Amino acid sequence: MSAPLLHTVVQIADDHLISGHRLSEWCGHAPMLEEDLSMPNMALDLIGQARTLYSYAARLENKGRTEDDFAYLRTDREYQNCLLVERPNTDFAHTMLRQLYFATYMKFFWESMHESSDETLSALSHKAIKEISYHVRHCGEWVVRLGDGTTESAEKMSDAVQALHPYTEELFEVDESRQHGIDKGIFPDHANLKTQWQNTIDAIFVQAKLTLPEIGFAQTGGRKGLHTEDFGMLLAQLQYLPRAYPGASW
Amino acid sequence: MYSQGLIGADDKTAEDQAFLDAFQKRIDAEEKIEPNDPMPAAYRSTLIRMIGQHAHSEIVGMLPEGNWITRAPSLRRKVALLAKVQDEGGHGLYLYSAAETLGVSREQMTEELLSGKAKYSSIFNYPTPTWADIGTIGWLVDGAAIMNQVPLCRCSYGPYARAMIRVCKEESFHQRQGYELVQNLCAGTTEQKAMAQDSLNRWWWPSLMMFGPSDTDSQHSDLSMKWKIKRFTNDELRQKFVDATVPQAKLIGLSMPDADLKWNADKNNGQGGYDFGAIDWDEFWRVVKGHGMMNKDRIKARKKAWDDGAWVREAAQAYAKKQNTQVAAA
Ligand SMILES: [Fe+2]
Ligand SMILES: [Fe+2]
Numbered sequence: 001m002s003a004p005l006l007h008t009v010v011q012i013a014d015d016h017l018i019s020g021h022r023l024s025e026w027c028g029h030a031p032m033l034e035e036d037l038s039m040p041n042m043a044l045d046l047i048g049q050a051r052t053l054y055s056y057a058a059r060l061e062n063k064g065r066t067e068d069d070f071a072y073l074r075t076d077r078e079y080q081n082c083l084l085v086e087r088p089n090t091d092f093a094h095t096m097l098r099q100l101y102f103a104t105y106m107k108f109f110w111e112s113m114h115e116s117s118d119e120t121l122s123a124l125s126h127k128a129i130k131e132i133s134y135h136v137r138h139c140g141e142w143v144v145r146l147g148d149g150t151t152e153s154a155e156k157m158s159d160a161v162q163a164l165h166p167y168t169e170e171l172f173e174v175d176e177s178r179q180h181g182i183d184k185g186i187f188p189d190h191a192n193l194k195t196q197w198q199n200t201i202d203a204i205f206v207q208a209k210l211t212l213p214e215i216g217f218a219q220t221g222g223r224k225g226l227h228t229e230d231f232g233m234l235l236a237q238l239q240y241l242p243r244a245y246p247g248a249s250w
Numbered sequence: 251m252y253s254q255g256l257i258g259a260d261d262k263t264a265e266d267q268a269f270l271d272a273f274q275k276r277i278d279a280e281e282k283i284e285p286n287d288p289m290p291a292a293y294r295s296t297l298i299r300m301i302g303q304h305a306h307s308e309i310v311g312m313l314p315e316g317n318w319i320t321r322a323p324s325l326r327r328k329v330a331l332l333a334k335v336q337d338e339g340g341h342g343l344y345l346y347s348a349a350e351t352l353g354v355s356r357e358q359m360t361e362e363l364l365s366g367k368a369k370y371s372s373i374f375n376y377p378t379p380t381w382a383d384i385g386t387i388g389w390l391v392d393g394a395a396i397m398n399q400v401p402l403c404r405c406s407y408g409p410y411a412r413a414m415i416r417v418c419k420e421e422s423f424h425q426r427q428g429y430e431l432v433q434n435l436c437a438g439t440t441e442q443k444a445m446a447q448d449s450l451n452r453w454w455w456p457s458l459m460m461f462g463p464s465d466t467d468s469q470h471s472d473l474s475m476k477w478k479i480k481r482f483t484n485d486e487l488r489q490k491f492v493d494a495t496v497p498q499a500k501l502i503g504l505s506m507p508d509a510d511l512k513w514n515a516d517k518n519n520g521q522g523g524y525d526f527g528a529i530d531w532d533e534f535w536r537v538v539k540g541h542g543m544m545n546k547d548r549i550k551a552r553k554k555a556w557d558d559g560a561w562v563r564e565a566a567q568a569y570a571k572k573q574n575t576q577v578a579a580a
Binding site: 027030068 | 312313319320322323326327329332333335339343346356435441442554555558561564565566568
């Protein structure tokens with residue numbers, strides 16, 4: 001078993017689970033029926049990827065834990081998703097921008113994972129890249145439409161940028177475990193990912209007539225298990241049944 | 251899912267007898283009526299109301315089940331539930347499109363839903379307090395929907411019949427998945443089994459009400475049958491549903507909350523069937539008229555989604571308009 005690899009795989013799995021959870025909160029409440037279909041669709045992709053990653057983590061750990069043990073039975077400080085994905089939906093502009101930021105990162109991540117020395121992750125990258133490319137396209141189109149739509153939508157879009165941009169830095173954070181994986185050719189170089197990500201976001205922002213804000217201070221903490229207050233409420237919902245009926249199978 | 255016995259159809263026609271006879275001849279010859287074909291105004295309005303109610307039921311039906319997406323107890327169940335609720339939204343979308351072929355827009359239908367003018371299946375005005383309700387809804391509500399909808403695959407109106415064929419395939423998958431969920435609870439802990447029984451107790455009677463008023467009280471059934479919009483009466487479908495479902499409950503150790511339920515070998519022309527107790531029609535009409543536990547919350551949730559989303563829809567239109575102007579100018 002590789003402890004550093006396990007650590008990073010759980011981080012990526014957590015990103016997907018929490019991101020999918022937030023999107024799934026929209027189901028039945030979207031601004032239009034088409035979005036009532038696409039948001040759950042994206043949530044399904046993300047949670048599906050989380051399942052594959054947790055199962056891989058369980059295999060790496062080899063202590064008999066299951067995907068659900070990872071997803072449901074840890075405490076707040078043990079989840080290591082980046083803060084960006086746990087930010088509340090707030091409105092459709094916030095949601096689309098949050099998903100665009102995350103999906104763009106994952107798109108370049110999976111693209112370079114085709115070459116990964118880890119066979120499981122490399123195999124997953126081929127399925128994941130197709131799904132995540134759709135997320136980038138779909139959310140990117142909305143960011144452009146809303147940024148260049150009405151005065152009201154442009155304002156909401158720009159509020160979303162102000163609110164969420166400070167959380168993007170954490171996507172590129174490299175801790176000891178991740179560095180270990182990068183050195184072994186498992187994970188891609190994150191400086192390069194950052195450049196690719198920035199170029200894509202810049203191009204979308206030009207179309208959307210949005211400007212990049214000055215970030216006073218980048219918000220990080222999730223990778224070390226330090227989360228915002230909203231996250232506890234998310235976990236309370238997520239974990240309710242397995243916590244209320246310990247040992248039951250569903 | 252979830253077409254319900256039609257509530258309040260209008261059967262007045264202004265067409266002359268020759269026109270009506272010619273139309274009836276096509277119906278009797280099992281020809282499909284297509285959007286551009288001549289049809290009596292009452293045929294059109296009955297279908298608009300029926301398909302509209304059906305579409306609204308799919309959409310409102312996303313709410314009680316959506317209530318458990320973030321709390322689904324395993325990732326496998328979460329994915330299945332998300333996919334199911336998404337399917338229901340998809341059904342709503344096809345059905346709105348089918349209704350649009352009759353000359354009514356999705357916006358008009360949405361406004362009628364939000365203003366309370368249009369009805370949707372009464373079943374969705376009951377709450378889903380426990381996880382077992384997710385299984386029970388799939389098993390009973392999708393199950394009842396299938397009973398209603400399989401005959402609609404042969405409905406005389408082409409676009410509705412074709413939409414139903416696609417929808418029914420998905421509903422039967424939902425039904426099996428729901429039953430499997432309940433079965434799993436019954437095989438689980440004492441608490442899980444009690445949760446399943448409690449849920450069945452709450453949903454059994456409302457699911458029988460999904461077939462609509464009894465034939466003796468349903469005025470529009472005759473015309474819908476004559477035009478082959480419907481193929482079976484409300485009571486016939488209800489009986490089929492009872493006969494199919496009671497053995498399923500027994501198989502997993504659950505009992506129906508009906509002391510009068512018993513096998514009657516003479517029923518269904520000697521094939522046998524279940525006699526069941528009296529349905530509380532006062533409750534049915536109370537819920538249809540807006541006094542179910544969740545009626546107000548359901549409409550409020552749909553209205554909130556619609557109102558909160560107004561700026562998004564406006565922005566999308568404004569953006570599309572700008573793009574068109576640019577294309578025209580180029
Ligand atoms: Fe449906
Ligand atoms: Fe269904």
